[in-house]
Amino acid sequence: MSAGFFGKRQDVSKSLEQTDRQLPWVEKYRPKNLDEVSAQDHAVTVLKKTLESANLPHMLFYGPPGTGKTSTILALTKELYGPHLSKSRVLELNASDERGISIVREKVKNFARLTVSNPSKEDREKYPCPPYKIIILDEADSMTSDAQSALRRTMETYSGVTRFCLICNYITRIIDPLASRCSKFRFRPLDNQDALERLRHIQEQENVSIEDGVLEEVLKIANGDLRKAITLLQSAARLHSTLATAVDEEGDVDATDTADRVTIDSIREIAGSVPKNVLKSLLDAAESKQFQKIFNSVEDAVMEGWSAVEIVNQLHDEIILNDSFTSEQKNKFSRALFETDARLTNGTDEHIQLLNLVTKISEAV
């Protein structure tokens, strides 16, 4: 079963190589070995030790999205087994499409109790090929607690031939008995320096021409999530490269230089974030304390199609980081922001809520 699973995966990747442009950069630039994993020094050093000793505990990776959890374990299996052997030695299950107790009972258990296959001679020379299999359970926090309980015994019984690696965002959603069986690795959000290097590497490889400061802006929007950052960069690059070719066909050379550069504004637009001047006009209106002005500026913002949730988020950053307000004022702002956010989540009308928010802010200014 596992061979079929991975066989398919490779076929897909082969066909995608031909149409290279369609391969998401996130997949294309996934780290190929542990050295390429950036910014997770602690986890990487521990895992490297295991490469030498060829003994691996059960593992639990946790941390926010886009920090390289899946990448790390995939890189590790590649280094342990090499491309051929990993077909029969690794089972990767993504909990979001097939969760539930039946999968754990059948698929996982069946794979776990298989005896390990013998590595070929070449593989044994090149890779450590330790005598156990690895089961990767991605997004383990979305497994039901029943399914997790069913794993407990399986993990112990077959520990001679199988190691588990659980990956999750929230460690609190993993039941204690499972967590205590694993050695835990926390993946911290990437700091800007590491992420920036990685992004720059991709940008140079892909020949994306960008304005200064675009990468920094991408990182700011992504907020520590490297996957989001890379996806954003790709969308922007794709949009701009197609723009450039469209211009080329018209034979307009002058426009090409400007058209194919990714600008900060276009990054913001693609990410759906609200431009500064819209926020500023809302805040100015709030400060003027004139109701008609508030009413007009809110109406403008809504008519321009900006999403209210995004406005709330960015107003929050803007206001809380602004030192000219007193703590008491900020208290009131926070309260207004939190109420609006909660109401918007309940599916209320954006226009009314936004108007209420801005009047509340204007009362507190």
Next chain:
Amino acid sequence: MSLWVDKYRPSTLSQLDYHQDVSKRLEALASSGDFPHLLVYGPSGAGKKTRVLVLLRELFGAGVEKMKIDVRTFQLNSRKLEFNVVSSPYHLEITPSDLGNNDRVVIQDLLKEVAQTEQVDFSGKHRFKVVVINEAESLSRDAQAALRRTMEKYSKNIRLVLISNTTSNIIAPIRSRTLLIRIASPHVDDIVGVLDTLCTKQQVSIADDRTEVLQRIALQSKRNLRRALLLVEALAMQNETLTKSTPMIELDWESVIKRLARDIYKDRTVSRISQCRTVCYELISHCIPPRIILKTLAFELLHLVQHTKQQEAIIETAAVFDERLSLGTKSIYHLEGFIAKSMVVIETL
């Protein structure tokens, strides 16, 4: 005889009148072989649907205009759900929110079905089919989660175009998988331009100060192009010549709500509340969504009252009852609650 709105709906990108930068982008997307999933958002009447249809035409040629309506039935726990699907050889258009909470079933079944069959016609430019999902903002969380997998798994055979009024209710994983395209409402000048060309084509006679007349219509429509076009057609039917003093046609329900607001402002008594109740019932039974009633009423009241304090209090009440409308099930309570509360506000402040 079709309505002017449909008759003059642009069918190519070059015919689009405003938002040239967006048009340019769409053109670039259509001409490149690689077409991402899209999330088109903006207020109603801004031209989202028009742009999507134009884009489809650009992608597949005139074949997309041969549309037919199918009624599909879905089985759900011994209940049968009927669902309308508009389709052409190249695309499919669905409004899953028609089914309320059962939208997940449709999304999963229908999309899987479409995704597993490849395009039969090889002469076409593209190998994928496009699925247009209307009113994506009212998709349930379950349905959106189901979409998430489908988008990745079947990206070879289908592309999704989500049309939504806002991105607020779209979950982050979907937002990150789509290319966001924002369509802002047309400015008053844009609307005037569109109306101008249309009136020339239809030979509507307008009195001398042409722009002023059109501007009035544009203002009345609140930056909603569809409304402006419908309004101009109605006006042209009723009057031989449009002048500055031509009375504007107001929508019935709007004038009812306006009157309601004036009554509330003038007379704040218990007997008035019971009268308001009848009006509200009437409006709801005429299929005016309670949220629209609340919103229009609140904005009318805001224009009537003078003091900033009162305005602030009214908008706060509106915000509270707006939330209750979406949490509760019987909307008339909340509308009455809002009316009673705003009477108190006007009385006391």
